Amino acid sequence: MNSARSWLVWGVGAFAYIAAVLHRSSLGVAGPAAAERFEVQATLLSTLGAVQIGVYAIMQVPVGVLLDRFGPRVLIAGGALVMTGGQVMVALAEELPLAVAGRVLLGIGDAATFISVIRLQSGWFTGPIVAQMSQWTAVSGQLGQLLSTVPFVWLLSQVGWTLSFGTLAIVGAVALVLVLLLVYDAPPGGAPTTGSIDLPEGWWPRLLTAFRQPGTRLGFWTHFSLLSTTNVFLLLWGYPMLVDGLGFSSGEAAGFMSIVVFTGMVAGPILGVATARFPLRRSTLVLCIVGLVALVWTVVLVWPGHPPTWLVVVLVMALGVAGPGSTVGFDFARTFNPLRLLGSANGIVNMGGFIASFAIMPIIGIVLDVVHSVRVAGGEDVGLYDWEGFRIAFAVQLLVLGLGFAMVVRMRRITRSRLREEGIEVGPIWAALAAWMRGRRG
Numbered sequence: 001m002n003s004a005r006s007w008l009v010w011g012v013g014a015f016a017y018i019a020a021v022l023h024r025s026s027l028g029v030a031g032p033a034a035a036e037r038f039e040v041q042a043t044l045l046s047t048l049g050a051v052q053i054g055v056y057a058i059m060q061v062p063v064g065v066l067l068d069r070f071g072p073r074v075l076i077a078g079g080a081l082v083m084t085g086g087q088v089m090v091a092l093a094e095e096l097p098l099a100v101a102g103r104v105l106l107g108i109g110d111a112a113t114f115i116s117v118i119r120l121q122s123g124w125f126t127g128p129i130v131a132q133m134s135q136w137t138a139v140s141g142q143l144g145q146l147l148s149t150v151p152f153v154w155l156l157s158q159v160g161w162t163l164s165f166g167t168l169a170i171v172g173a174v175a176l177v178l179v180l181l182l183v184y185d186a187p188p189g190g191a192p193t194t195g196s197i198d199l200p201e202g203w204w205p206r207l208l209t210a211f212r213q214p215g216t217r218l219g220f221w222t223h224f225s226l227l228s229t230t231n232v233f234l235l236l237w238g239y240p241m242l243v244d245g246l247g248f249s250s251g252e253a254a255g256f257m258s259i260v261v262f263t264g265m266v267a268g269p270i271l272g273v274a275t276a277r278f279p280l281r282r283s284t285l286v287l288c289i290v291g292l293v294a295l296v297w298t299v300v301l302v303w304p305g306h307p308p309t310w311l312v313v314v315l316v317m318a319l320g321v322a323g324p325g326s327t328v329g330f331d332f333a334r335t336f337n338p339l340r341l342l343g344s345a346n347g348i349v350n351m352g353g354f355i356a357s358f359a360i361m362p363i364i365g366i367v368l369d370v371v372h373s374v375r376v377a378g379g380e381d382v383g384l385y386d387w388e389g390f391r392i393a394f395a396v397q398l399l400v401l402g403l404g405f406a407m408v409v410r411m412r413r414i415t416r417s418r419l420r421e422e423g424i425e426v427g428p429i430w431a432a433l434a435a436w437m438r439g440r441r442g
């Protein structure tokens with residue numbers, strides 16, 4: 001445990017996740033090329049992006065159950081294989097249906113990767129470092145996001161569709177080979193990581209056991225509240241909002257997107273240390289981040305006229321913190337479930353943010369359409385992606401943030417009452433802060 005080999009195994013798992021995020025975000029940045037190749041509207045392509053997110057969300061429970069049955073090595077390798085196949089199909093596709101089938105395979109393989117790497121680190125690491133490892137894994141995925149925005153866009157412009165997507169397939173194949181050669185579920189002699197000792201027989205009772213654990217549901221609502229607003233911004237609506245809604249150039253919009261990613265890369269490790277250091281205060285941290293994101297969005301949306309640039313910077317930084325904030329959800333699952341249920345528990349948690357993203361993405365599109373039609377019918381000469389439309393459409397996110405906040409409060413009350421039964425009392429935060437201050441003075 002916690003050996004050089006642990007880091008090597010985790011590093012290969014993280015590489016497989018970087019490749020998965022690179023596959024995931026590659027179509028988003030290839031919009032104009034895809035629209036030209038398949039002769040379809042950009043809006044149809046963005047709908048396909050949402051479908052991929054939907055496939056990812058639906059696959060979380062089956063993948064989590066398989067993870068508890070077969071372990072992370074099989075799932076990460078299987079995910080890399082399916083994604084490589086999917087990317088080959090996208091690379092060779094001349095017609096849209098083959099590309100869509102390829103993207104569905106990418107969604108399926110992608111779904112298997114993150115929760116398997118999170119599960120892998122629990123087999124190889126022990127102690128407070130495990131809480132930090134989840135953030136490091138998530139941060140490494142952000143590298144995949146960055147690789148898709150600059151190097152992949154450049155490659156696409158240089159060598160065209162087939163070779164650039166073919167290169168991504170090769171990256172996936174390299175990940176597959178490395179996983180097969182180097183990744184094992186646990187060190188030799190380590191605890192068996194699959195099987196059914198002390199747990200009910202069958203996948204359904206085990207899934208229910210994971211779901212009934214309030215800590216799993218606290219993780220679900222944490223992920224639900226915090227991932228969707230960042231996902232929706234990065235994967236679909238952020239770019240049109242910045243360029244068409246607020247009038248920034250495409251280069252400036254790319255800069256704002258990068259701020260989200262870089263802020264996440266800084267905030268992730270800090271949150272990892274905080275959750276490891278103060279495990280009984282994780283939900284307070286989550287509630288503070290949900291409150292911050294809701295507050296910043298509210299100020300942006302009610303600002304008279306266009307929000308100033310500094311406020312947009314504050315917004316993208318808040319979104320950058322929300323991404324790693326959602327990763328805290330997996331830490332709840334880890335600490336409240338036995339290792340052999342962790343796959344199912346992580347699958348449940350990971351569904352939260354992707355269900356919310358899948359719901360909000362089309363709702364924002366529909367609200368934009370409705371607002372545009374009403375204004376045009378009223379004689380106004382405005383575009384579909386006018387800021388006034390975004391102002392109303394993005395307010396939908398406040399409902400998700402409000403629901404998420406309320407559910408985190410509710411689930412933490414239930415979780416804390418269970419802890420109380422086990423003799424662990426979590427007092428109010430101000431009492432803990434006062435005791436900490438007294439300790440420092442004394």
Ligand SMILES: N[C@@H](Cc1c[nH]cn1)C(=O)NCC(=O)O
Nearest residue numbers: 114138139141264323324326327
């Ligand atoms: N918590 C996120 C990842 C993230 C985003 N920003 C920082 N961390 C997550 O749940 N990811 C799941 C996945 O499959 O990418």
